[in-house]
Amino acid sequence: MTVIGSGTRHSVGSARDAKPKQARRRGRRFDALPYALVLPLALFIVALALVPAAVTIVESFFRVQELNPPTVFDGLGNFRRLFSDSTITASMGNTALYVVIGVILSTVLGIVMAVTLQRPFRGRSILIAVLVLPWALPGVVEGIVWTGIWDSNTGLLNSVLSSLHLISNYHVFLGQNRLLTIFAVEMVQVWQMTPLSTLLILASLQNIPHELYEAAYLDGSSTWDAFRRVTLPLARPGIAIAMVQAIIATLNVFDQPYVLNGAAQTGASLTEQTYFVSFQNLDFGEGYALSLLITVATLIVSLGVVKLVYRPVEY
Numbered sequence: 001m002t003v004i005g006s007g008t009r010h011s012v013g014s015a016r017d018a019k020p021k022q023a024r025r026r027g028r029r030f031d032a033l034p035y036a037l038v039l040p041l042a043l044f045i046v047a048l049a050l051v052p053a054a055v056t057i058v059e060s061f062f063r064v065q066e067l068n069p070p071t072v073f074d075g076l077g078n079f080r081r082l083f084s085d086s087t088i089t090a091s092m093g094n095t096a097l098y099v100v101i102g103v104i105l106s107t108v109l110g111i112v113m114a115v116t117l118q119r120p121f122r123g124r125s126i127l128i129a130v131l132v133l134p135w136a137l138p139g140v141v142e143g144i145v146w147t148g149i150w151d152s153n154t155g156l157l158n159s160v161l162s163s164l165h166l167i168s169n170y171h172v173f174l175g176q177n178r179l180l181t182i183f184a185v186e187m188v189q190v191w192q193m194t195p196l197s198t199l200l201i202l203a204s205l206q207n208i209p210h211e212l213y214e215a216a217y218l219d220g221s222s223t224w225d226a227f228r229r230v231t232l233p234l235a236r237p238g239i240a241i242a243m244v245q246a247i248i249a250t251l252n253v254f255d256q257p258y259v260l261n262g263a264a265q266t267g268a269s270l271t272e273q274t275y276f277v278s279f280q281n282l283d284f285g286e287g288y289a290l291s292l293l294i295t296v297a298t299l300i301v302s303l304g305v306v307k308l309v310y311r312p313v314e315y
Contacts, residue, residue: 053295056291057292060078060285061073061074065284067282078289079289087268088273088290090265090268094270095270101186102189102193102246106193107246109194110198110239111239113198114235114238118205128199131195134191134194135193135194139256142256143255143258146187150184152171152172155173174260174267175267185261186250186256197243200242202238204235204236208230213226216229247301247305252298258272270293271294
């Protein structure tokens with residue numbers, strides 16, 4: 001609107017629009033405080049994660065041998081030597097078994113425990129607190145604890161089986177039979193991983209509206225039908241995350257096999273071989289290459305599981 005008076009024309013509308021524009025300019029002032037608060041954490045992540053990752057990728061293509069200097073570019077030579085080494089290929093098979101056993105058992109047990117804890121009952125909070133303890137313990141401590149169970153001379157398992165007259169002689173569970181060794185070692189890791197899987201799946205179950213179960217029962221569904229058609233589909237985000245954390249843990253398993261089985265090849269994992277190659281053989285080039293392979297395998301398998309299992313849920 002334009003007002004004409006005393007030979008002067010004033011635009012009222014433009015005067016009104018000027019104030020919001022000035023307010024928007026003041027609102028767009030750069031606020032450095034959020035960036036200052038995030039900067040220390042960002043630098044910490046870059047220093048401890050991104051820089052070592054970049055060094056690993058670059059050095060994996062060089063021959064880095066402390067006993068055979070100098071460092072020279074080797075292309076894919078480190079990777080070729082890894083795949084031609086029988087101990088490395090055997091460890092790949094061992095690690096694959098660790099992943100299959102660990103992911104399946106920890107996920108199934110996590111679902112069972114989460115469904116058990118889904119409804120409130122007396123002592124539920126205490127049970128959850130006790131459940132978290134194995135996950136909170138370091139892997140080395142768990143390996144030492146379970147040594148008292150698997151030990152061939154004074155182990156608890158041999159004592160129990162002998163007392164029940166199920167065996168006549170004490171058995172060696174670790175170091176002789178490959179499958180038995182891998183299963184025994186992975187049981188220790190499953191004991192550690194299952195609490196976290198349970199909590200992740202339980203978080204998904206807590207978000208499922210109770211009305212859905214009531215509707216299912218009114219339609220004539222049994223408890224098993226409600227579990228299969230309501231619980232499992234709606235808990236898939238939590239199950240997918242639980243499986244991914246189990247994959248990451250099992251692909252990078254080191255503490256349990258090293259404490260329980262030492263350097264024996266019957267249960268050696270790829271992460272153990274990384275340690276042996278780098279710090280015993282002092283071949284850091286192959287160690288970098290093996291670390292890169294483990295990282296790539298972890299990413300590929302984890303993304304595959306997320307693609308197959310994860311589904312967005314809307315209520």
